[in-house]
Amino acid sequence: MLIEVKDLVKSYKVGDMETHALDGVSLTIDYGEFVAIMGASGSGKSTLLNILGCLDVPTSGSYLLDGVQVSGMSRSELAHIRNRKLGFVFQSFNLLARTSALENVELPTFYYKGFPSGERRARATKLLERVGLGSRIMNTPGQLSGGQQQRVAIARALMCSPPVLFADEPTGNLDTKSSVDIMKLFTELNEEGITIVMVTHENDIARYAKRQIVVRDGKIIHGARFESADDPEAHT
Amino acid sequence: MAEISQTIGSVSSMMTILLTTVAAISLLVGGIGIMNIMLVSVTERTREIGLRMAIGATPADILMQFIAESILLSTVGGLIGVIFGVTGAEIVGNIQHWPILITTSSIVVSFLFSALVGVFFGFYPALRASRLNPIDCLRYE
Numbered sequence: 356m357l358i359e360v361k362d363l364v365k366s367y368k369v370g371d372m373e374t375h376a377l378d379g380v381s382l383t384i385d386y387g388e389f390v391a392i393m394g395a396s397g398s399g400k401s402t403l404l405n406i407l408g409c410l411d412v413p414t415s416g417s418y419l420l421d422g423v424q425v426s427g428m429s430r431s432e433l434a435h436i437r438n439r440k441l442g443f444v445f446q447s448f449n450l451l452a453r454t455s456a457l458e459n460v461e462l463p464t465f466y467y468k469g470f471p472s473g474e475r476r477a478r479a480t481k482l483l484e485r486v487g488l489g490s491r492i493m494n495t496p497g498q499l500s501g502g503q504q505q506r507v508a509i510a511r512a513l514m515c516s517p518p519v520l521f522a523d524e525p526t527g528n529l530d531t532k533s534s535v536d537i538m539k540l541f542t543e544l545n546e547e548g549i550t551i552v553m554v555t556h557e558n559d560i561a562r563y564a565k566r567q568i569v570v571r572d573g574k575i576i577h578g579a580r581f582e583s584a585d586d587p588e589a590h591t
Numbered sequence: 592m593a594e595i596s597q598t599i600g601s602v603s604s605m606m607t608i609l610l611t612t613v614a615a616i617s618l619l620v621g622g623i624g625i626m627n628i629m630l631v632s633v634t635e636r637t638r639e640i641g642l643r644m645a646i647g648a649t650p651a652d653i654l655m656q657f658i659a660e661s662i663l664l665s666t667v668g669g670l671i672g673v674i675f676g677v678t679g680a681e682i683v684g685n686i687q688h689w690p691i692l693i694t695t696s697s698i699v700v701s702f703l704f705s706a707l708v709g710v711f712f713g714f715y716p717a718l719r720a721s722r723l724n725p726i727d728c729l730r731y732e
């Protein structure tokens with residue numbers, strides 16, 4: 356299993372009010388899956404994705420990622436995991452302004468100790484060609500359309516060859532045509548073997564995924580499919 | 592004769608104390624200025640910090656990045672200071688017909704000292720940046 360989480364709880368305390376953004380989530384995701392996480396606004400989709408992406412830590416619960424126990428890791432250990440094993444695509448692209456597409460894509464390798472610096476440029480160029488931006492590598496984000504910026508972000512996410520890609524509403528800021536382009540790209544990447552976990556509230560977008568998970572009030576109400584290696588009952 | 596040389600000696604040591612005090616205050620004010628600019632820079636670049644953390648920057652990486660920027664700022668300041676100091680001394684020397692003695696070591700020391708000011712006053716903003724949570728940074732508007 357690539358991802359195996361058990362009894363995830365995430366609570367926030369604002370003033371005297373305690374809200375459970377996640378209220379006991381157990382879930383497994385296998386290598387090579389393409390999963391869409393769906394649900395109403397405020398249901399806890401982003402919270403779940405951020406925890407799966409090691410950007411946030413749960414209040415309680417356990418998390419096995421690629422066979423490694425992630426819960427309890429230090430901040431720098433989590434940073435290494437994010438660098439080597441996880442790729443992120445955000446709704447708002449999050450590219451560095453006034454920085455070329457090429458340099459944006461190269462960025463993750465600067466946090467990858469031992470990445471051969473001679474290969475950096477060649478690999479970034481190849482990835483930008485892969486996402487269809489071979490003729491725009493020197494453009495800054497301001498000189499690219501939204502759809503093109505998102506493709507730069509996808510190339511950046513692929514730079515350290517992670518097994519899994521996380522995307523929180525990747526088409527949220529895009530028009531229909533660009534959205535379809537991005538989803539076709541995701542489908543191709545998934546066929547090449549990359550696991551994709553994506554949050555969306557649009558049915559048209561979720562349809563591209565092979566598996567849909569529905570979250571409501573911090574609980575998975577559909578598509579959890581939990582199979583634990585150390586829990587034989589789950590197999591019966 | 593002895594009295595005159597004694598007077599000159601005490602005047603010159605008083606001048607040294609005075610100038611050192613002025614220099615120390617300038618350094619303190621300049622350093623606080625750098626700290627202020629770095630704090631603003633950290634706040635303005637919160638999302639960038641979040642993004643860098645998301646793609647693998649460790650807290651130590653972020654700390655180093657901001658300290659490096661602070662050192663850059665302070666050594667550029669140091670460079671400008673050295674240029675002003677040397678030309679100022681030459682001009683005053685020319686007008687007053689004083690012999691001017693500028694040692695390499697004094698330039699090197701003041702340069703190193705400005706780098707040190709950068710480290711010292713840049714440390715707190717950089718530490719603040721490194722302690723931020725990736726998810727809070729990415730959500731920051």
Ligand SMILES: Nc1ncnc2c1ncn2[C@@H]1O[C@H](COP(=O)(O)OP(=O)(O)OP(=O)(O)O)[C@@H](O)[C@H]1O
Pocket residue numbers: 367368369374375376394395396397398399400401402403556
């Ligand atoms: N930092 C926070 N502090 C307090 N409450 C939070 C925080 N982050 C999220 N929440 C709460 O947790 C719940 C789930 O939020 P989350 O962002 O996961 O929803 P979502 O499903 O992604 O919604 P949307 O579709 O609007 O993005 C919400 O009720 C939200 O108010």
Ligand SMILES: [Mg+2]
Pocket residue numbers: 400401402
């Ligand atoms: Mg959300």
